[in-house]
Amino acid sequence: MKLTTTFLFILVSVLFVSCAKHNSLTKTEQWDVFQIDLTASVKGNPFMDTDLNAEFVNGETRISVSGFYDGNDTFRVRFSPPEQGIWTYKTQSNNADLSGKTGEFECIAPTNGNHGPVKIVNTWYLQYADETPFYPVGTTAYQWTSVKQSIQEQTLETLEKAPFNKIRMCVFPKSYVYGNETEPWQYPFERVGDENNFEKPNVEFFQNFDKRVKQLCDMGIQADVILFHPYDRWGYSKMGKEMNERYVRCMIARLSAYRNVWWSLANEWDVPDIKESIDWEGIGTLLQKEDPHHRMRGIHNWYNSEDHFYDHTRPWLTHVSVQTSQFYNAEKWRNQYQKPLMFDEMRYEGDVSSGWGNLTGEEMSSYFWMAGLSGGYGTHGETFRNDSDTSEVRWWAKGGTLLGESPERIAYFKSVLEQTPVTEMQPVFIDNGNPENLNNNVYIFAKPGVIYLAYVSDANQNVEINLPGDSNYQLDIIDTWNMKILEQKTIEPGDFSFETQIPYCALRITRN
Secondary structure, eight states: OHHHHHHHHHHHHHHHHHHHHHHHSEEEETTSOEEEEEEOOOSSOHHHHOOEEEEEEETTEEEEEEEEEOSTTEEEEEEOOSSOEEEEEEEEESSTTTTTOEEEEEEEOOOTTOOOSEEEETTTEEEETTSOBOOOOEEEOTTGGGSOHHHHHHHHHHHHHSSOSEEEEESSOOOBTTTBTSOOSSOSEEEETTEEEEEEEOHHHHHHHHHHHHHHHHTTOEEEEEEEOSOOSSSGGGSOHHHHHHHHHHHHHHHTTSTTEEEEEESSTTSHHHHTTSOHHHHHHHHHHHOTTOOEEEOOOSSSSGGGSOOTTSTTOOSEEEEOOOGGGHHHHHHHHOSOEEEEESOOBSOOSSGGGOBOHHHHHHHHHHHHHTTOEEBOOBOOBOSSOSSOOBHHHHOOOOOOSHHHHHHHHHHHHHTSOGGGOEEEOSSOOOGGGGGGOOEEEEETTTEEEEEESSSSOEEEEEEOSSSOEEEEEEETTTTEEEEEEEEOSEEEEEEOSSSSEEEEEEEO
16 A cells, blocks of 8 residues: 555656646747747857757657847747647757757647648648638738838738738848839848948848738738849849858748748849849759748749749749739649649739839729639739828838728628638639730639639620529629629529629629
């Protein structure tokens, strides 16, 4: 009896110590960010001379993550745990003060809207890692993190109220027409006069970028991070192969752990100034091999032509990112590339003289319906000069505020699509092959026998669908511009025909 009591006492003590140990561990949600902070004094240039990585282990899973220098003798390693449980880690470095550091943390269940990173499902579609549906509705604010802080804050306030859950954004500042002639709030690298020292990144600039990506994550917005672009009078597109790779590795270390990050190698990779000077294949392969979190990877073209598309069959590209409004080609591209299709620049709502930036609100909204019902995903932009500053500020370039009429209608479009089983639907291509008659074409997206969405931008256009089965269907006639259902009625199966009476008309047909 005494032996048994002693054994039980030891067992309880061990369990108590074990529980106490686990309760004292740092807790990080699955898919959130666990960060190691280390301090070391470094002789020479810590950006160039110090290597740091950590191996994280959970059972049979081992993941190696690179670290980075963040100023003031501080080094960091950021890791996003893909699995729950106890993770241990050990650092390695060519600096003895950073090497051999060990620790552990507990990865717990996600909460508060943390659905994990976006993943591909059913070849052409997207959802969160926890299988929660995700329907991307994007916008563009190229250099919003390079303008002064007050405008950056205003951009976030605008996004809080907007329907967009993805934003295309450059790392580097941009030099272009329509108010893009200003200097950035900070330069990305040490700069004396017109000379850059690419061996000395400006920590404050990149810390601000990290902060903004984290804020977007907290808002549920995907950050499509554009690594290079040609609109550059400062020299960031001319760093050379070695510095390009070092910069990309630094961005992986800083940002990859944030679950909302996507990588876009370029805005307009095929502009002659950068087409041959940057090793796109090398950068893409680097991202594929060295990003420990395997974030989405794309590359965006310049000229609105298939001749300027990158080869999206490349294995390092996870999705198709195109600048075009050729929705009638969606069937060909879906079949050719077998990847999600992002119409990442369909032209923008606004009033600039350039044709790419002067769509009406009706046209911008209509483009989302055509892109979506073609089985792709659309991205918005706006070029109106807004009231964010005394200088010229336009959303597509610098963020600030939105003045256009399309965002409210895009929100309505998004709500309609989110009520459908998008990842189980397919576009039904009937007469979308005439580029001269784009707006008159009928766009149909369907899970046959279950639900159909049809869209026509002009009045007096005919929609024809064969509705299988013996059950009746419900027809909703939707005025997409005024965002309301005009009529609901029951229709019989079989050959269905409908002539639109208004422009920007959608039909939703669901089987009872």
